[in-house]
Structures are given as C-alpha cells and as structure tokens.
Amino acid sequence: MTIARLFLAALLALPIAPALAQDGPLRIDITEGVIEPLPIAVPTFVAENAEAQQLAQQLAQVVVDDLVGTGLFRQIPQEAFISNITSFDSPVQYADWKAINAQGLVTGSVNVGSGGRVNVKFRLFDVFAETTLGDGLQLGGSTDAWRRIAHKVADQVYSRITGEDGYFDSRVVFVSEDGPKNARQKRLAVMDQDGANVAYLTSSDSIVLAPRFSPTGNQVLYTSYETGFPKIYVLDVGTVQRRVLADQPGTMTFAPRFAPNGRTVVFSLSQGGNTDLYSLDIGGGSPRRLTDAPSIETAPSFSPDGNQIVFESDRSGAPQLYIMPAAGGEPRRISNGAGRYGTPVWSPRGDLIAFTKQNQGRFHIGVMRTDGSEEVLLTASFLDEGPTWSPNGRVIMFTRETSGAGGAPALYSVDITGRNLKKIPTPSLASDPAWSPLLP
Amino acid sequence: MQPGTYISGAGHLLLIGWAALAGFFDAPPPPPVTTTNVSVMTGQEFAALTNQPVETPPDAISEQPQAPDTPEATESPAAPAPETAPDVAAAPDVTETPPPDDAPDVSEVQPIPRAEVTPDAPEAPDQPDTVPGASLVIGDSDTPTPRSVPRIAPEAAPEPSPEAEIDEIVREATRSDDAEQAPDPVEDEPETAPEAAATETVTEAEEETGGTQISTLAPAQSRRPPQRPNRPEPTPAAQPVEETPEVRETPAAEEPAPQEAEPETPPSDAINDALNEALAGGGADTDAPAPAPSGPPMSRGEKDALRVSVQRCWNVGSLSSEALRVTVVVGVSMQQNGQIVQGSIRQIEASGGSGAAAKQAFEAARRAIIRCGASGFPLPAEKYSQWREIEMVFNPEGMRLR
Known part of the structure; x- marks a missing residue:
C-alpha cells in the first residue's frame, strides 16, 4: 500500500514540469460541435435568353427542394440576399454572402437553344473560404429533361459538400392503390424520387406486390396474382413488356430480388406447404435451391458484392434475420432482439441492413450492422414495413399504413440517423417502394 | 522562475506529502444499493386494465403473400385473392413508360475571375426568423410529428424568446430609458440567447419508448450539483498528527486540486465566464506590444474559451458517415488581434478515412475557424507568443453517435 501511495504521489508531481513551458504551437482538441442544416443560397439561375426565363426559376427551385429535402441544408430565402447574380461569370461578392451567413452558394445559368436543347451551367462556392468547391459544370439535355438536369446539379452540390454520392437523380417503383380498403385496386407505378413524373406500369386488373428494380434500373421484378396465385414477373420499364419467371405448375413464387450482377434472381418458392429460397438466371432455366428447411424462408436480399444473402426465416419459431453465402450454405442468425424481424435489405454501402421489426404491438423500421450489432430503430407506428435504400445508402423509404377503417398506406422516408422523417407525395395511396440506382 | 511557480510547486509538495502519508486513497465503502421490485406488462394488458380498446396491428411482417401457410396447396392452392374482386371499370392507362430522360451531357465550365473585395462589408438585412422550435413532441397519430429541433449542440438550449437575438452568451436586454437615473447611461442592447438545440438525435422509436412528451417533462438542461460533496473524514488512526491540520484548512470544495479542475464538459455559465473573461482581457488590442516568447502559458480557461468559440461553428451535420x-x-x-492570418489555414494531418473524406472534414473545420474567427478569437494579447501558431484537432467521434 505504501509503495502504491508513493507511486501515485510521484504521478501527481509530473504536471508541474510541463506547465512551465509550451513547446510548439498551441494545440487544442475540438470534440464537440453542432449538427444543424447548412445554410445555403441558391439564387435563381441566370436566364441567358428569353426562352430560358421560366426554366431558370424552375431549375433553381428543384435544386433547392432536393437539397433542403435531405434535412442537411437550409435555404436562405431570396429576400435576404444582398447581392444578385446577374451574370454567371461575374465575380462573387463573398462579403455579401458572408453577411447573411450563406455557407454554400450555388450559381447557375440556363440557355435554351434552337431545337429545344437546354444547357445549364453551375458553380458551387464555399463562401467563407472564398473559393469554389470543385469545378464549374455544364449539363445539356432536352427541354423535357430539365428536372433530371436539376437533380444532377443537386447531386453534384450534395456530393461536393457531404463527400458522399447524391441520390436525387433516381426513381422509385411502387404499388399505387386506389379505392376503398376492402376493394383496393393496385398497379405498379414509377416516379422520380421526389414524387414527380408518375407513370403506371401495369393495369389494376390484378393484385401486384413487391416490385424491385434491376441494378441498371431498366427492369422491374414483381409478384402478381394474375393467375389467381402469386407468380413472379419481370417487366421492361421502357416498353412495359413483361413475362413470367419460374412458372412451375403447383408452385407459388414471390419476394424476388435481383443479384448485383443483374443476371441472377433470388426468390421464395412455395411447394407442398414448404417455402424455401431459390435462385434463377434471368434468361430462364431451372431454379436452384438455396435453402432446405421445413420453415419459411423469404425476403432475400444480396450484399452489394453479391457474395452473401440476408433473408427472413422462422426456423427458430419466430421470424428472424439470417445471412448465408449467395450459393447457399449454413445460415447465421444476426437478429437477437425481442420481437419479430422481417424484410431485410442490405445497404448499397454494405455496412448496414435495414429491416422491419414488430415488437409489443408496434412496427418499426430499423438498421443494424451486418453482424446484428448496433441495432437502431428509426421509426414507430401502427404499421411500418418494407424498407428500401437510396442509392447512396443514406436514406430509407418505406410504407406506413394508418390504423382504422380509413387506414391507408403512404410512402415515407427517413435518414439513417432517424432524422428528417417525412412523407413522400404521391397522387394516390402508395405502398411497397423500391429505389432505383442512380441514373446514368 | 516566477512566484506563481514557487507557490504551485509548494502546493504540489504539500499535496504529495499528504497523499503519501495520509489515508487519502482509501476508498470509502460503497453506499448500499436500494432494490425495488418492478413488473412489466404489455400495452394490451395495460389497455385491458384501463378498459381502453386497442386496435391490433397486423400480425406479421411480410412482403410475401400468406400463401406459405397452406401446406395442402398442390394442384389448386388456396388463392389469396382479394376478398372482393375489384370491379375494374376504368380502362388501364398503361402506356409505354418513357425511360428516364436522356442523361445530360456534362462538361466543365471555365473558372471565373476573383471578385474585388470591398473594404466594408454591407450590413446584413434582417433575416426571417427561421429558428425552429425546441420541443420534441410525440404525436398520437401515425402521421409523423414534424421533428422541429434539427440542431444538435453540446448543451441543450430551450427555444429562445422571439425578441432574443441568437448568441452563445445569454444576456438580458438593456434599455437606456431604464437607466436614466443611473450615473452612466447605457446603450440599448437586445436580449440574446443561444439557438434552440438538443444534445442528441432522438428517433421516433426512441420517443415512443419514453411514452410521453419528452420536451415537456425532461429538463432542458441538466443541473450540476452546487458543490462537491465533502470527502469522508479520514480515520484518526491513519492520520499522522502533524500533516492533517494543514490539509483540513483547505476544503476540497472551495479550492480543488489541479487535477480536479478539469470538468469534461464545462457548464454554460463557465463557458460564458471564460468567454467574458477572455474578451475582457483585450484580445483585440492590436496596439499592444508583442509579448515576449517566454510569457506565461495559456490558462485552462483561456484555452476553453478558444475551444468553445470554435466548436459552436463546427457543423458536422452535412458530413458523410x-x-x-x-x-x-x-x-x-x-x-495579434486574435484574427486569423488570411490564407494560413492548412491541413496538417488527417486520419481515419479516405482522402475525399479527409477533404470534407477539413473543409468543415475550415468553415468553423473562418466563421467564428471572423471578428477575432477571445485570446489574451499578452500571451500572443503562446498562440501565434495554433493547431486544432477536430475529432468528430463523439458527434458520430448523436
């Protein structure tokens, strides 16, 4: 005990010497900061000719809506601007933008040439550093493509500030629903990720479920009850042509999903009362069995590298999440919390798995590491289900259904931090969203 | 050697002697643990007790149909058709869906010349009040309640009053007509208050776990104990008679030992005090002669003032994971006036991520230094030689979990 006291006493004596002198620069540790939306100014883009006047306003507004919609940015209203951007190539008066605390500034110009071709130029400035963030870019396209051009601009701004890819120039396929709850008509629809440009892919003659984009975004897998019981179809988004996959008599197929290579499909096949996972080449052939258990295996989803599959199984008595090699093999259970887990989806980044959880009468959308650790529940409601990842792995979209006789489904999105929970505008009731990859 | 050094050294020697000879490190026995039995009931059980109807949500998580539950499904499986066949009268308006519009052509744009900087910055116009509310309210419906506190800060702050200007330093409004009787007239000063903030992100699920309105029940700010509790009296048998009286003359609660004076998170009052103290020290006095390189070291309060003034502008909300x-x-x-030398901000080193991620992290740090250092950091001019060069280590580990 005495030795320990003497040792500690010697330790106490140590701070005296360093306090007397400071070698080198003063060093301070900053470990606490703030998390708040970044104030950003997006003046109306400069119209370089009369035809571009309306587009200039619309483009800037879509860029603002995209950025502000992430919850990571805050728009500084135009009324607060001191400077006006009257020419795209005019020098920026940084002091004017600093004075209103604009930390990012997006300037742009629009030109509509003969033949209806739109050219958009933009620059992003770090106002306080008085420098541009990246080079200026010019984007061109048809007049009809103006929203895509705006999304591309927003993607660039988002990427240059946050350091991660954007997700604005992407689409969502979903099940559009109309009619009363006991006679709901369902059809597949596709829209931009912000709810614009809705188009329908199927009729409402039969029930459709669980659409899933291909890795290139030009095909959609879905389940239809057209024949009276569930079958998987593959549909070309451009031509709306479709064909059935894995059409074996006496079986039911559902919950399909593409492999990252775009050539293989994994799905559930129910035969003789047992449901297992199978894989199939998109071109045809015979399904190959991946699991062989008396329980129900469903909702498969590939890891981004295509080497593993996460899926839902009730082999332990209640639905839980498991991971196995893509070619089949011994599954490893990853969900260990209370409640029932389902509809797992692997993040495009590969680090997280989103899932639906039911516990104590409430439904949640959550995320966990691929080993099941660090589970975080992001939402809670009467019924939340069916998560899908944005192309950059930052946002999750899902279905939320309200309770009661008038209950209705709608699409919602939430950031993986649990912030920025919001409803996605759709022209009718909507469910089962699936996000496309970032468009080329 | 200065008198302060002698005093500090003597104090340390006294402390060392007392620690070595007295029973200082004998840990007091742990307080007894109080045990309370609790029981857990489900929401349905609670509703049954209170006779409240509970709507049962769907019983399964599935994107697939219910068909797998029909083991006899062979030739004619029970078709999970809708309860009533939809009468589709309207012709489906399926058309050839145009693929996404052609990808825009992308090319670079020539850089622009640098703007001429006007010497005087124009005055900022009044900005519309866009400060969000501070309440985290749980709605009863399934429609998500707008999450109205997007700002996360080291210290929670309630919603400031509408008249208050946003400032880290809390100050009550002063009006000249209030002080007409005073010998020294004062100028009108608006009330200031920090922007509304929470200390960490609370997901919708976490809000429900609380089961009540967090903002209305939780204190807006934790209250620190007024002083440290007194240490237990050392046992007389273990005390050398000559040493004990000197130690008792200096109660720990009033003059804590140097090691005890390091609060991990200084309370807001301490921050304000540190800022005010440092500001009052004449950090912006540009006419002061340059201090000798061998000047006194920066005190902990002065360093804290600098740290606080940077961290309130360090916004990591828009950074990638x-x-x-x-x-x-x-x-x-x-x-010497506390302002940064233009163009001197540089990245010395970065660890923990790719080059692109380091670039984003550096840019966020640079914005923080420029924004909050625009009017000069609160630094003591007489110690200029100590802070002529500063290295700031921006470590977001703690912020990542919020």
Whole structure:
C-alpha cells in the first residue's frame, strides 16, 4: 500500500514540469460541435435568353427542394440576399454572402437553344473560404429533361459538400392503390424520387406486390396474382413488356430480388406447404435451391458484392434475420432482439441492413450492422414495413399504413440517423417502394 | 522562475506529502444499493386494465403473400385473392413508360475571375426568423410529428424568446430609458440567447419508448450539483498528527486540486465566464506590444474559451458517415488581434478515412475557424507568443453517435 501511495504521489508531481513551458504551437482538441442544416443560397439561375426565363426559376427551385429535402441544408430565402447574380461569370461578392451567413452558394445559368436543347451551367462556392468547391459544370439535355438536369446539379452540390454520392437523380417503383380498403385496386407505378413524373406500369386488373428494380434500373421484378396465385414477373420499364419467371405448375413464387450482377434472381418458392429460397438466371432455366428447411424462408436480399444473402426465416419459431453465402450454405442468425424481424435489405454501402421489426404491438423500421450489432430503430407506428435504400445508402423509404377503417398506406422516408422523417407525395395511396440506382 | 511557480510547486509538495502519508486513497465503502421490485406488462394488458380498446396491428411482417401457410396447396392452392374482386371499370392507362430522360451531357465550365473585395462589408438585412422550435413532441397519430429541433449542440438550449437575438452568451436586454437615473447611461442592447438545440438525435422509436412528451417533462438542461460533496473524514488512526491540520484548512470544495479542475464538459455559465473573461482581457488590442516568447502559458480557461468559440461553428451535420470518422489536425497562424492570418489555414494531418473524406472534414473545420474567427478569437494579447501558431484537432467521434 505504501509503495502504491508513493507511486501515485510521484504521478501527481509530473504536471508541474510541463506547465512551465509550451513547446510548439498551441494545440487544442475540438470534440464537440453542432449538427444543424447548412445554410445555403441558391439564387435563381441566370436566364441567358428569353426562352430560358421560366426554366431558370424552375431549375433553381428543384435544386433547392432536393437539397433542403435531405434535412442537411437550409435555404436562405431570396429576400435576404444582398447581392444578385446577374451574370454567371461575374465575380462573387463573398462579403455579401458572408453577411447573411450563406455557407454554400450555388450559381447557375440556363440557355435554351434552337431545337429545344437546354444547357445549364453551375458553380458551387464555399463562401467563407472564398473559393469554389470543385469545378464549374455544364449539363445539356432536352427541354423535357430539365428536372433530371436539376437533380444532377443537386447531386453534384450534395456530393461536393457531404463527400458522399447524391441520390436525387433516381426513381422509385411502387404499388399505387386506389379505392376503398376492402376493394383496393393496385398497379405498379414509377416516379422520380421526389414524387414527380408518375407513370403506371401495369393495369389494376390484378393484385401486384413487391416490385424491385434491376441494378441498371431498366427492369422491374414483381409478384402478381394474375393467375389467381402469386407468380413472379419481370417487366421492361421502357416498353412495359413483361413475362413470367419460374412458372412451375403447383408452385407459388414471390419476394424476388435481383443479384448485383443483374443476371441472377433470388426468390421464395412455395411447394407442398414448404417455402424455401431459390435462385434463377434471368434468361430462364431451372431454379436452384438455396435453402432446405421445413420453415419459411423469404425476403432475400444480396450484399452489394453479391457474395452473401440476408433473408427472413422462422426456423427458430419466430421470424428472424439470417445471412448465408449467395450459393447457399449454413445460415447465421444476426437478429437477437425481442420481437419479430422481417424484410431485410442490405445497404448499397454494405455496412448496414435495414429491416422491419414488430415488437409489443408496434412496427418499426430499423438498421443494424451486418453482424446484428448496433441495432437502431428509426421509426414507430401502427404499421411500418418494407424498407428500401437510396442509392447512396443514406436514406430509407418505406410504407406506413394508418390504423382504422380509413387506414391507408403512404410512402415515407427517413435518414439513417432517424432524422428528417417525412412523407413522400404521391397522387394516390402508395405502398411497397423500391429505389432505383442512380441514373446514368 | 516566477512566484506563481514557487507557490504551485509548494502546493504540489504539500499535496504529495499528504497523499503519501495520509489515508487519502482509501476508498470509502460503497453506499448500499436500494432494490425495488418492478413488473412489466404489455400495452394490451395495460389497455385491458384501463378498459381502453386497442386496435391490433397486423400480425406479421411480410412482403410475401400468406400463401406459405397452406401446406395442402398442390394442384389448386388456396388463392389469396382479394376478398372482393375489384370491379375494374376504368380502362388501364398503361402506356409505354418513357425511360428516364436522356442523361445530360456534362462538361466543365471555365473558372471565373476573383471578385474585388470591398473594404466594408454591407450590413446584413434582417433575416426571417427561421429558428425552429425546441420541443420534441410525440404525436398520437401515425402521421409523423414534424421533428422541429434539427440542431444538435453540446448543451441543450430551450427555444429562445422571439425578441432574443441568437448568441452563445445569454444576456438580458438593456434599455437606456431604464437607466436614466443611473450615473452612466447605457446603450440599448437586445436580449440574446443561444439557438434552440438538443444534445442528441432522438428517433421516433426512441420517443415512443419514453411514452410521453419528452420536451415537456425532461429538463432542458441538466443541473450540476452546487458543490462537491465533502470527502469522508479520514480515520484518526491513519492520520499522522502533524500533516492533517494543514490539509483540513483547505476544503476540497472551495479550492480543488489541479487535477480536479478539469470538468469534461464545462457548464454554460463557465463557458460564458471564460468567454467574458477572455474578451475582457483585450484580445483585440492590436496596439499592444508583442509579448515576449517566454510569457506565461495559456490558462485552462483561456484555452476553453478558444475551444468553445470554435466548436459552436463546427457543423458536422452535412458530413458523410465516412468523413465523420476522420480526425483532422488544422494549423492556423494568428494575428495579434486574435484574427486569423488570411490564407494560413492548412491541413496538417488527417486520419481515419479516405482522402475525399479527409477533404470534407477539413473543409468543415475550415468553415468553423473562418466563421467564428471572423471578428477575432477571445485570446489574451499578452500571451500572443503562446498562440501565434495554433493547431486544432477536430475529432468528430463523439458527434458520430448523436
């Protein structure tokens, strides 16, 4: 005990010497900061000719809506601007933008040439550093493509500030629903990720479920009850042509999903009362069995590298999440919390798995590491289900259904931090969203 | 050697002697643990007790149909058709869906010349009040309640009053007509208050776990104990008679030992005090002669004032998750008036992420230094030689979990 006291006493004596002198620069540790939306100014883009006047306003507004919609940015209203951007190539008066605390500034110009071709130029400035963030870019396209051009601009701004890819120039396929709850008509629809440009892919003659984009975004897998019981179809988004996959008599197929290579499909096949996972080449052939258990295996989803599959199984008595090699093999259970887990989806980044959880009468959308650790529940409601990842792995979209006789489904999105929970505008009731990859 | 050094050394020697000879490190016995039995009931059980109807949500998580539950399904499986066949009268308006519009052509744009900087910055116009509310209210419906506190800060802050200007330093409004009787007239000063903030992100699920309105029940700010509790009296048998009286003359609660004076998170009052103290020290006095290189070291309060003034502008909310793993060391050269030397902010080192992530982390750090250093950091002019060069280590590890 005495030795320990003497040792500690010697330790106490140590701070005296360093306090007397400071070698080198003063060093301070900053470990606490703030998390708040970044104030950003997006003046109306400069119209370089009369035809571009309306587009200039619309483009800037879509860029603002995209950025502000992430919850990571805050728009500084135009009324607060001191400077006006009257020419795209005019020098920026940084002091004017600093004075209103604009930390990012997006300037742009629009030109509509003969033949209806739109050219958009933009620059992003770090106002306080008085420098541009990246080079200026010019984007061109048809007049009809103006929203895509705006999304591309927003993607660039988002990427240059946050350091991660954007997700604005992407689409969502979903099940559009109309009619009363006991006679709901369902059809597949596709829209931009912000709810614009809705188009329908199927009729409402039969029930459709669980659409899933291909890795290139030009095909959609879905389940239809057209024949009276569930079958998987593959549909070309451009031509709306479709064909059935894995059409074996006496079986039911559902919950399909593409492999990252775009050539293989994994799905559930129910035969003789047992449901297992199978894989199939998109071109045809015979399904190959991946699991062989008396329980129900469903909702498969590939890891981004295509080497593993996460899926839902009730082999332990209640639905839980498991991971196995893509070619089949011994599954490893990853969900260990209370409640029932389902509809797992692997993040495009590969680090997280989103899932639906039911516990104590409430439904949640959550995320966990691929080993099941660090589970975080992001939402809670009467019924939340069916998560899908944005192309950059930052946002999750899902279905939320309200309770009661008038209950209705709608699409919602939430950031993986649990912030920025919001409803996605759709022209009718909507469910089962699936996000496309970032468009080329 | 200065008198302060002698005093400090003597104090340390006294402390060392007392620690070595007295029973200082004998840990007091742990307080007894009180045990309370609790029971858990489900929401349905609670509703049954209170006779409240509970709507049962769907019983399964599935994107697939219910068909797998029909083991006899062979030739004619029970078709999970809708309860009533939809009468589709309207012709489906399926058309050839145009694929996404052609991808825009992308090319670079020529850089622009640098603007001429006007000497005087124009005055900022009044900005519309866009400060969000501070309440985290749980709605009863399934429609998500707008999450109205997007700002996360080291210290929670309630919603400031509408008249208050946003400032880290809390100050009550002063009006000249209130002080007409005073010998020294005062100028009108608006009320200031920090922006509304929470200390960490609360997901919708976490809000429900609380089962009540967090903002209305939780204190807006934790209250620190007024002083440290007194240490237990050392046992008389273990005390050398000559040493004990000197130690008792200096109660720990009033003059804590140097090691005890390091609160991990200083309370807001301490921050304000540190800022005010440092500001009052004449950090912006540009006419003061340059201090000798061998000047006194920076005190902990002065360092804290600098740290606080930087961290309130360090916004990591827009950083990617990879950039939030990067610790970046930023070097900056300072002028004697506390302002940064233009163009001197540089990245010294970065660890924990790719080059792109380090770049984003550095840019966020640079914005913080420039924004909050625009009017000069609160630094003591007489110690200029100590802070002529500063290295700031931006470590977002703690922020990543919020």
